[in-house]
Amino acid sequence: MYSCQKDDQSFKEQMSEPTVSQVLESDSLPQIKIGKKLENPYSVANMKRAYESLKEKRALATASSPSSLAALSTEQDIQIETTDYYVKFWIETDEQRNLLITDSLNLSDIPLDVEVLEEGIQFIDEEVEKEEAHWVYTAVTKDYNFRTEITFEILEDLFLIEPSTIEGQEEEETQQGSSQIMTSAIEQNDFLLNLEEESLRMTGNLDPQDGKATTSAHDKVSFFSKRKSKKTPQGYVKVYNTVTGQLEPVVGIKVKTRRWFKWAKGWTNSQGFYRVNRGYRNNVRYTAVFKNTRGFKIWPSTISISSARYRAGGHSKSGYNFNFYTNSVGWRWATVNNATVKYLDYCTQFGIGKPHSNLRIVANGKSGGGAAPMLRRTLNSITIAKVGQFLTAAKFGIPTSLLWVAVRLVVPDIIIKANASQGTDGVFETTFHELGHASHYKKVGNGYWRKYIDKIIDNSLFHASTAPYGTGRGNNHELVGLGEAWGYHIGYFLTIQEFGNNNGELMLNAFENFDPRERPNNTIIGRYGNTNNIGWSGWIPGGVMYDLMDTNTDLVRTDFRDNASGYSIRNIYDALDSGVESPQEFRDRLLSENGNRNEADVRELFEAYYWD
Numbered sequence: 001m002y003s004c005q006k007d008d009q010s011f012k013e014q015m016s017e018p019t020v021s022q023v024l025e026s027d028s029l030p031q032i033k034i035g036k037k038l039e040n041p042y043s044v045a046n047m048k049r050a051y052e053s054l055k056e057k058r059a060l061a062t063a064s065s066p067s068s069l070a071a072l073s074t075e076q077d078i079q080i081e082t083t084d085y086y087v088k089f090w091i092e093t094d095e096q097r098n099l100l101i102t103d104s105l106n107l108s109d110i111p112l113d114v115e116v117l118e119e120g121i122q123f124i125d126e127e128v129e130k131e132e133a134h135w136v137y138t139a140v141t142k143d144y145n146f147r148t149e150i151t152f153e154i155l156e157d158l159f160l161i162e163p164s165t166i167e168g169q170e171e172e173e174t175q176q177g178s179s180q181i182m183t184s185a186i187e188q189n190d191f192l193l194n195l196e197e198e199s200l201r202m203t204g205n206l207d208p209q210d211g212k213a214t215t216s217a218h219d220k221v222s223f224f225s226k227r228k229s230k231k232t233p234q235g236y237v238k239v240y241n242t243v244t245g246q247l248e249p250v251v252g253i254k255v256k257t258r259r260w261f262k263w264a265k266g267w268t269n270s271q272g273f274y275r276v277n278r279g280y281r282n283n284v285r286y287t288a289v290f291k292n293t294r295g296f297k298i299w300p301s302t303i304s305i306s307s308a309r310y311r312a313g314g315h316s317k318s319g320y321n322f323n324f325y326t327n328s329v330g331w332r333w334a335t336v337n338n339a340t341v342k343y344l345d346y347c348t349q350f351g352i353g354k355p356h357s358n359l360r361i362v363a364n365g366k367s368g369g370g371a372a373p374m375l376r377r378t379l380n381s382i383t384i385a386k387v388g389q390f391l392t393a394a395k396f397g398i399p400t401s402l403l404w405v406a407v408r409l410v411v412p413d414i415i416i417k418a419n420a421s422q423g424t425d426g427v428f429e430t431t432f433h434e435l436g437h438a439s440h441y442k443k444v445g446n447g448y449w450r451k452y453i454d455k456i457i458d459n460s461l462f463h464a465s466t467a468p469y470g471t472g473r474g475n476n477h478e479l480v481g482l483g484e485a486w487g488y489h490i491g492y493f494l495t496i497q498e499f500g501n502n503n504g505e506l507m508l509n510a511f512e513n514f515d516p517r518e519r520p521n522n523t524i525i526g527r528y529g530n531t532n533n534i535g536w537s538g539w540i541p542g543g544v545m546y547d548l549m550d551t552n553t554d555l556v557r558t559d560f561r562d563n564a565s566g567y568s569i570r571n572i573y574d575a576l577d578s579g580v581e582s583p584q585e586f587r588d589r590l591l592s593e594n595g596n597r598n599e600a601d602v603r604e605l606f607e608a609y610y611w612d
Contacts (some may be wrong), residue, residue, distance in 0.1 A: 030329075032311070035115035039203040040086070040156055041196075042261055047159040048080045050199035054191075067080030078191065082140045084158040086112065090151035091305075092133040094411055100136070106256075106263040107136040109306055116285075119311040121300055121329060134305050139261040149572035160261055161192045173316055193228075200282075205260075207314070213331055230279035233257050233264070233454035235319040237270045237288055239586040240326060243499055247323055250334045251341045252293040255322075257284040267293050279317075286320045290333045296340055298333045299410055302362050308333040325334070326420035329365070332427065336363040336418050339431035346494050347439065352569035354511075361414040361431075370430045371415040372437035373453060378446050394574040408498070414438060425495060425503035433491030440486055444578040451476045452483060452583075460535075472493075472519030472539035473509030478582030481540045481611070485583065486576060489545040493569065516557060516609045541583050541609040545572050548590075548602065559610030563601040567594065583611040 016358030025468050040046060086518045088111075091097050100107060110116070139158060146152055200206045238247040238256065257264045257276050264276035264284075290298035290308040300308040310330040312320060324330040340361065360376055414434045418427045441449050455476040456469075467481055495505050517538030547556070548567040567590065575590040587606050591599055606612055 024118070030118075030120040032110055032116065032120035033118035034110060037111075038115055038205060040113050040158075040260075041203040041205050042158045042160055044159050045078060046156045047195065047201050047202055047314055050202055051078070051080050051197055055197055064505070075184050078195070080159055080230055082142050082159065084141050084160045084261070085144070085154045086137075086139050086156040086158050087152050087154050087311070088137045090137045091136050092230075094418045096150050097136070097306075099150065103144075103147075104140045105137050106258075107257075107306075108600060109136055111238065111253050112137050112139075112258075117312050119310075121304070121309075122199060126173075133469055137584065158261065160275065175221065182477040184376055199512070223292050228281040231317040231319075232275060232279040232283050233284060233286070233317060233319045233323040234266070234272040234275040237268050237274065237322040237324075237334070238272050239324040239338065240424075242326065242420070243425050243502060248324075248336060248338070250288075250324070253334075253337060254289040254291050256287045256289055258287070259284045266285075280316070280551075283314055283317050285314050288312070288322050288330065292337060292341070294341065294344055294362055296359040298337055299360060299362045300329075301364060302334065302410055302412060303398075304410065308363065308576055309431065331420060332363045332365060332387070332418040334415055335424055335433055336361060339428040340435065340500060342428070343432055343435045343494065346497065350568075351492075352573045353439050353442055355442050356358050356413070356433060359413045359438060360411060361416065362410065362412040363416050363418045365417075365419050370417055370434045372413065372434045372441065373415070374438065374441050374449055375414045376413050377409045377441070378449055378453070420443045423504055425499050429495040429496055429505045430504075432494040433487045436487050436490030437483065439490075439573070440483060440576055443576060448578055451479055467522070467542060476581070479517075482576075482581065482583050485541045485545060486572070488540075488542045490569075493546065518542060518610045539610065541606070541611055544605060544609050544611070545569075547605055548572065554603070556608035560604065562605055562608070564598055564605045565601075566597055584611070587611070 014110070082368075089096075089100060089107075091100075097107070130145075137155075139160065140146075194540040201386055214612070235255075238254060239250050240246070241248045249270060250268055251270055251272065253268050253275065255268065255274045257265050257280070259280055260280055262278070262280070263279075264278040266274040266276040268274045288310040290310075298308045299306075310322065310324075310328075310333070312322060323329070324334045341361075344354055346352070356377070394404075408417040414437075416427070416430050416434055418430070422430070454475075458474075469484060471477075474483065492506055495503055497503075515538060542554075546556075547562040548564050551565045551570065552560075552562065554562050573592060575593055577585055577589060580586050580589050583606060587602060591597070591602060603612070
């Protein structure tokens, strides 16, 4: 259910219930700090003011140079009226957020009309008295059908101009050969661009690094200046690999850009390159969002209110490169992201069943180890109290007052401890291990997994000295033994595939040196040889699956040698069926599905591991 606990800190009961803010800070997740409220240049009221200002400047420009009159020939065609609403929604559950995402809305956890003083990971709204829900902000078209099950508030009427739409019209009309229509479209487009920049200027929102405004405050004669060029943001997202010592592409994540209410997005390819789907004439804010094209999402903690996103702040409209080194909080999300992509690729390569595509994966920085509770699937059959017991048993130590976040907003499938001290190979191994459990769950379903969870909780609550796996006795201990044997096997097997012997987890021949222990003698930790940091309860048959695959004849324990061979990792996964709940049942299913291949040696091998 959760991987070897490499975190030596024992769980300590909280003396007082900390806030969301305190818990996030303890996990090195800095908060976003906002400043003053900005005057909204896209409000209908401010757009009307800008329109009147342009008319005044036109009058002065016409008096000075009558030939400029044609430049505003489309003026009377522009109606400043509500096109969109600036709104906020009160989000209480994950389902509500997903409904808004289904409506193709771009959601922000911070207001869109405030000054950002310091970038961070999560915004804590101090004006919200209770933490059971939070506001999200966006813009919707005026004909948007608001959902009755979600509380909302309209903050302001907007006039959102989209000159790019008219530019598309320009190209279309050019192809038709109508120079008169094309000229009209260009004129109207120029007017809208000037209107937008005039409103930005009047409200004090023209960033100095955006360049000179179209019309300056003191230039009452010049009406139009040279149109700013539009650039489409692009760049690379990369993460430092501690094994290779190089920056490597972060594959399949989203990059979002925003300038007030204008959003764009792109996805990184296999080289980490992205290009968003719209251009800008001014500089924009960049955010790397760890939602992957494969369907899974990375979350920053078990109590964060949204998926992991690294806000890089404002940068050039031409593009920005994200480079995540080990001193960046983005390193752990990018590393878990790449490990998950690799796992899915290995599933295809070796014929292993893939887990559900829309996994929620929490990448914790400090607390806990690894776990695969699959809460998005099992939650309906588990009480909130049981969830709290499980997360406590797994050493994640979520205060009871904050369990609502994990249950109602995060509902994680996988939880992974991921920090720079583990290195890239350590994070990959833990990720492979937990995703191996997720593949197993996909085959066996909720009933099987509920037994697994209950056994882990029972071990941790009532047998603390032998937590989390227990002594190898009692109800469902066989199920734990089998599940963890698979988790360790797939985790280490794929780590060797990915890094070879160049990793800090284990050497290739370590598979041959696991020291099995007879149940319930689990006080002695079984270890792979040639390494110092790998171990778990020795009664779990951690090495048996590799012994089924290799061609080596090695001494497992006194009088027992491994003569079994000829099985593939796909054969092993195929035998992990819903009715198979012990190593012995796994052995029998494996034999029956493969024509009883090498049966005598297989049975002797399981006896060597004390599972005869």
